Amino acid sequence: MICIKKTSNSSGMYSMTRSTLLLAGGLGTRLNGKEKALLPFGDGVLIENSLRVLDDVSDEVIISLRDESQIQHLSSYIKGRKVVFDSIRNAGPLAGILEGFGEAKGEYVFVVACDMPFLNTDFINSLFEMAEGHDAVIPIGPNGKKEPLHSVYHRRFLLPLIKECIDAGDRFVLAPVLKLNDVVYLDKNENKSESGESRYFTNINYPEDMDMLNNSRDVQ
Numbered sequence: 001m002i003c004i005k006k007t008s009n010s011s012g013m014y015s016m017t018r019s020t021l022l023l024a025g026g027l028g029t030r031l032n033g034k035e036k037a038l039l040p041f042g043d044g045v046l047i048e049n050s051l052r053v054l055d056d057v058s059d060e061v062i063i064s065l066r067d068e069s070q071i072q073h074l075s076s077y078i079k080g081r082k083v084v085f086d087s088i089r090n091a092g093p094l095a096g097i098l099e100g101f102g103e104a105k106g107e108y109v110f111v112v113a114c115d116m117p118f119l120n121t122d123f124i125n126s127l128f129e130m131a132e133g134h135d136a137v138i139p140i141g142p143n144g145k146k147e148p149l150h151s152v153y154h155r156r157f158l159l160p161l162i163k164e165c166i167d168a169g170d171r172f173v174l175a176p177v178l179k180l181n182d183v184v185y186l187d188k189n190e191n192k193s194e195s196g197e198s199r200y201f202t203n204i205n206y207p208e209d210m211d212m213l214n215n216s217r218d219v220q
Contacts, residue, residue: 018058018128019106022050023096023149024074024114025066025086035073037114039204046114046204047077053119054112057128060105064096091171093149094162101159108132113149115204123200127152127186135180140187142198148173150201157181 024037024047037047054061062082065071071083084099091098097111108131110124131137131152138151161176177183 016108016128016132017060017106019060019062019104019109019155020054020058020124021062021064021097021100021104021109021111022047022054022114023064023093023100023111025064025070025096026113026115035070036204037074037077039115041117045077046117047074049117050112050114050119051077051081053121053124054110056121057124058106058110062100062103064100066096088166091166093173094166094171094176097173098159098162098166101153101155101162104155107155108152109155110152111149113203116150116200116202117204118199118202120200130184130186134184135182136177137184137186138177139201140185141201146174146177146185147201148177151177153177 026036038045041049051061051063060082062084063074063078064084064086065074066086068085071078082103084096084103086095087099088095093113100111101109108128110127112119127137127139131154134154135157136151136153139147141147157180158176161179165171165175165179
């Protein structure tokens with residue numbers, strides 16, 4: 001783990017310490033090896049957009065990377081934030097979540113993938129608020145699927161389950177989540193933006209996704 005500089009939110013507006021974990025260690029295999037975090041979006045790049053929102057909704061931001069070589073490409077955006085590296089290979093997002101939760105100071109952690117460009121401050125705040133007293137709050141996307149990489153988790157409850165699943169070779173990202181006792185699933189009808197479109201969970205997987213995104217009038 002590298003801690004470049006300690007950072008915190010000093011506003012005192014939260015009833016609990018909030019951590020956010022940005023998963024940015026993907027290999028970008030479906031994007032011809034391009035660094036997802038550095039894909040252009042609006043006037044900047046994806047990681048820049050994500051960090052701007054996460055700084056606003058939490059007391060600390062942790063960035064998960066696959067290895068130390070990746071930091072060379074992202075150093076100008078990482079400044080002032082904690083960085084963790086995968087210690088377990090071929091475990092997908094669970095490897096990053098494991099390391100991030102091990103370093104998080106907050107009781108609750110918002111976990112999000114760096115390829116989701118339409119993060120919404122109000123929506124993330126509402127997830128944190130709904131999570132209090134529960135093991136997790138997981139939205140249901142417009143396609144009816146759970147969105148585990150845009151959710152808030154009770155760190156202490158999920159961390160041992162991640163270790164258990166990885167050790168058992170069960171590296172499906174929802175594997176430890178399904179072992180939690182008290183999960184709030186947020187109905188997809190509640191996940192609407194002001195325009196009526198469910199776009200919070202839009203993610204980038206292929207070059208054509210990026211082309212469509214940057215040609216969209218939704219890009220500010």
